[in-house]
Every structure is written in C-alpha cells, then in structure tokens.
Amino acid sequence: MLHTKESALEKKLSQLKPGETGVIVSIQALTIHHRHHRRHGWGFQRRLEDMGLTPGTKVVVVKSAPFHGPIEIHVRGSSLALGRGMAERILVSVEK
C-alpha cells in the first residue's frame, strides 16, 4: 500500500473520534490460515463493501458505544452500526 504521509494520516476507523471523518483506504481481510475459512474472511470484506464501505468512500463517525462497543457511522447518506472488530480492519486516511 502506498502511503501519502505528507497530506494525510492513516488510521483504523476504530481510532476515529465521534465527529471525525475519514476516507477509506483499504479493508484488511481476516488472516485465517485454515483452508475452509478462506471464504469467511472474504465474506466479511465483501459484506462491508456491499454496504457501501468501498475504498475512496467518505465515512463520518457519529458515536462509539462504551467499553469498546460498536461504532455508528454515516456513509453514503445512511447510518450504519459497525462492530468494533470490523472497524479495526478498516483503514482510513484522515486529513491533517
């Protein structure tokens, strides 16, 4: 992955604070080594993409539930709840 560190900072979506905005850089597939689980790691990534979380998409974090709970994000005009584990696998770039 190319980093453009001069103008933007890369973070996990889960690290954004409520009110912050990021642009999706990539989604990291699950690192699963069992053969049968390959689909699962994919399934999760595709699911996120089907819900509109594709690279280049602007995401606003609305709130995050306490004790590392899920986060609420605004994406493509709708509101999504996203589990913490999911949000940790989404890399976003944040304007400095």
Add this chain to the structure above:
Amino acid sequence: MKKDKIVISLAGNANVGKSVIFNHLTGLHQHIGNWPGKTVEKAEGTLHFKGHTIDVVDLPGIYSLSTFSIEELISREYIAVENPDLVINVVDASVLERNLFFTLQLMELETPIVVALNQMDMAKKKGINIDHKKLEKILGVPVVPTVATSRAGIYELMQTSVDVVEKSIGNPTKIRYGEEVETRIQKLSEMASKLQLPYPARWAAIKLLEEDEQIEGRIRQLNPKIVSAARKLAKEIERIHRHSCSTVITSERYEIAGRIAREVQEIVPPTKLPMRERLHALTTHKILGYPVMVVVILSIFFAIFSFGDYTSQLLGTLFENVYSVYENLFGTGMLATLIWGGVIEGLIAGITIALPYLIPFYLALYFLEDSGYLSRIAFLMDNLMHKIGLHGKAFIPMMLGYGCNVPACLGCRIMETERERLLATFVVTLVPCAATSVIILGLVGAYVGFQWALLLYVIDLLIIFILGRIAFKILPGEPTGLIMEMHDYRTPHLKTVVKQAWFRLKEFVIMAFPLIIAGSFIIKLVDILGFLEPIADVLSPVTVVWLGLPAITGITLIFGVLRKELTLLMLATLFETADFSTVVGFGSVQMIVFTLVAMLYIPCVATIAALVKEQGWRRALFITVFEIAFAIFVGGIAYRVLMLTGM
C-alpha cells in the same frame, strides 16, 4: 400481449416498506411458507387487477446479489432462473444511494423492472427532494413514487407494472463500468454467451470477475477454461487498481449509484433537529441508552405478563366450567378421562400459552421492530454479545426467549451465518421463558425468598455466558461482527404489524399444537395405565439419590416437557396442597434444586419442535439431551453445595 397470469416479485433492501406494499397488494390472499429446503421465509400472495391474476412473491430484504447470505442466493436464483414477469424494486427514497446500488444489480440481471420509490414522505421530512422523472430517464425503467404506509401510489404502481409486462415498455440503461473493467466484461461475456446459462451472459461475466463461487462452480462444469480466463482478467484489473477485482467492481457500481443519486436529488437539511433524530441520539446514547432500554423492555414484559396472567386466569375459569359440562355429558369413564386429560387439556395448554402471552408478545415485538428500536438495542448490546461469540443482533432472540423460547428459536434467523444461527439457538433455549418464571417466582420466590429467585436468574445468565462461550470456542468458523443499517425511526404501520403477528401465531399453532396434544395424550395414557409411579421409581436414583428430591418430582418433571409451569401445577396436585411450605421433605434446598433443574432441564416440546424446524432433528436431539444431562449435573452439585451451607 394480454397475459392472464402475471408473476411479480418484490425485491429491495431491508426496512424499505416492502412488506407494507406486499400487504396492500395481496390483502388476505397470502401464503407464508419457506423456500424449498431453506429456513428462509417465502411470502406469496395473489391479487386481481383489471382482469389479470397476479402472483406476488415477496423476496427477502437484502443489500446485494452476492453470496454473503442464503437470502441473497435465493433471491438471485429466483429472479434469474424462475424468471418472474416483473420485479418491483422497492427503493427507500430517503436512502437513495444505497438502494440504487441494489437497483443496478437487478438491472444487470436483465429482468423487467419497475422501481417503487417508496417512503417519499420520509425523504421529504429529511429535506430530500427527488426528481423521479429524471431518475426514470437515467435508469430507463419506470419509477413510481409511493408512500406505502398511506397507500399512495400503489394503484399507479400496479398500473405501470401491468403496462410493463404487457407492452414491454422501458429500455433499461446499460450500466457501464470503467474502461479497464468494461473491456474485460465484454471479453468474458462473449465467451459466456456460447454456454447454455440460465443467467444473462454479461451478468455471469461480471460475477466471474467478482470471483463469485457459485457462478464459477456452474461455469467450471460447462467450460473450465472460461473460469481460468476470468481469473486471469481479474488479476489484470487487480494490478491496475491495486484492489481486488470484486472491490473495484463494487466500488464502481457504488460510484454510479452515487452519481445518479446526486443527479436526481436535492437536499436541504432541516434546520431544527427533528424528533426522530433526538430519539435516536437518546436511545443509542452511551449512558442514557441503557436505562431507556431497560425501562422499555421491562415495561413491555410487565404489561405482557399482567395481561397474560389475567387472561389465563379467565381462560382457566372458562375451561373449568367447560369441564363440568363435559363431565356431565360423558362421565368419568376411562375413555372420557383420556380424551379430556389427553387431547382437550393439551389443546387448552396450547391455547393458554398462545392467547394470553404469545399474541401480545408478537405484537410488541413487531411494533418495536417496525419502529426501528430493535436495531438500536442490537447496537447497545453488541459488545456484551461478543463475549459469547455473537453480535448485537443475537440479543433480540435472547430477549424473546424470556417470553417464550419458540419465537426465540425462530428469531435466530436474523443471524447471518449458519454458525451464528446455531450458537444463538443454543443460547436462547437456556433462557428462562415465561413458564419457567412462573416456577422460579411461584416456588422459590414465594417460599424461599425473592433474593433466591433473583439469584437463580443470575445463575442462569452465568450459565448462558459460560456455555455460550464454550460453544463459541468449540464450533468451527470465524465469528462475524455487526454490520447493520440503522434506519430512521418511524411510526410503525399497524396493519403490517398485526399481520406479521398473526402469521407467527399461525406458525406456532401449526407447529406446536399437534405436539403438545400428542404429548399430553401419551402422558395421560401412561397415567391411566398406572405406569407413572413405576417410572418415578425408575427415576429415583436421579431424583432422590443425586438430586435429593422427593421421588414424586420425577413425574412432574416429565409433565414439564409439555409446558414447564405444569411441573408446579402437578406438584400441587401430587402433594395435595398448594402451600408447599407444609410439605415434609420439600424444604428450601429441595425447592431451589427442583427449580434449577426445571429451569435448565429441557426445552419444552414446542421448543423442541422449533429446534427441529430450524436446525434439523439431530441438533435438536443433541441440544435436548445435553440440557437434560446438564440440568441434572448442575442440580446435583447445587444440592450438595446447599447442604454444606447448612440451609
């Protein structure tokens, strides 16, 4: 061309008002079943419109036509292979971009489409103005604005649908991807068009590039070279864009949807924060959200139980009167007793669960679901449910379980994967249902002390937590996280809520009543033949020696299979008193142990039926046997611990 019989299917995202439209169209002529061999609901109905007989098939609410869930697979197979005359794509006008993403995929299946631009009122409230004529022009398919909840636009929707089927109007715009993707799609679709496929060649080509396993499998059987060519082309795209090919395609598709949405809508956000958003902020608030949730859930349960208690007492009196009439007519002979005690009491048992408890329960559930509150609860509880390998949505069936395990088992369908469904189903059968609460409160709460009853609930939660966690570790597969749309709060559509409750109730009656009746018949027969006492004796090593209970309780535990609160009623009959404090050899320790076992030992017969339906008889059997063994194990341990404390 005039067609006598038209088949229309409804497709769209979840919570866009599809079922409201379905209800308007089909009224009472509905049939709810399952898709063949699947635990996915299939709703069908018929309507007559201007001399046409129209079959309407309501497809599950989905976000994409990929292979993420069974619902998606079923929907696309249905559209592609069964080839309905028309697909009505119900679109939520207030979330246009996400919905159009799905519309584009439907268009790629090259099936005739009419778009129902629904929830126009909601969009207006959000300050979104949509030029539907322009949308129609861009998509090349008819677009009809509707407000399903007030029936606006439904007639026009049907008129347009019939027109499309008869006159083949509409000329769907070809969705064109970026150059690098487009040329490769065309190359592949040329190859695919030579095969005998039930799908359009272009769609198959796109799916091949997305490495869709199901389509790859199909095409590999016909011509494996095409699959390897597709893989190669996908790799090329991946090199150009530095993202997987499916990511690139999804991304571009969303870009197109976004561009169309921006072109046709004008957004002037309201200056004042509307009520529904304030409600949303409160109910998902990181501190306040929880007390609000507790108050909402408890007041619903309180209302249901008060109503249920009152109604079941009324019913009880009614049935007593019926019995005295019956006795006068048929006497107390063996056959008369068998029919009353076996068949009619089974029926009564069913009615006294269904009428007072299940009906209000389902109504409340669908009311909450339709309003949008359930998804907020799932959001709040996600964190906790992750501890047992599930995500927030699983809290909803669990919550249902406190009312009745049957809807809870069926409710586990909201989980996305097989693994999650199994895990959630297992967990919900451990939740003490209303009938179990009758035992906990009526025996331990009344005779030992309320704090002990409360302790039993806490122990149950701990057991759920521990067993859930163990099951989560044992079951193969990776847990899925929460990805859930939280649609705006809205006023629930009462007719749809009532209808959904009604269908659930019907489902319960069909599934559980025969079993409850058969079960009570068998037990009554055993009773009349005088086998109950011998069975109690056979069970005594477990009941008396291991659990330290009176031998007689073995009989009541058998009856509990039908309905758990029967264990308590039977106990009163067998002890010949309703005041358990006077019974010798049935002290506090015995009461606690007995309740603990009754709470855990077996899902009742109706729950077992639901388990079989959802998970197959093997898993149902396994869960049942496990829970019996586990209850006996825990009961014995509790007995010894309690004796040690010198209670």
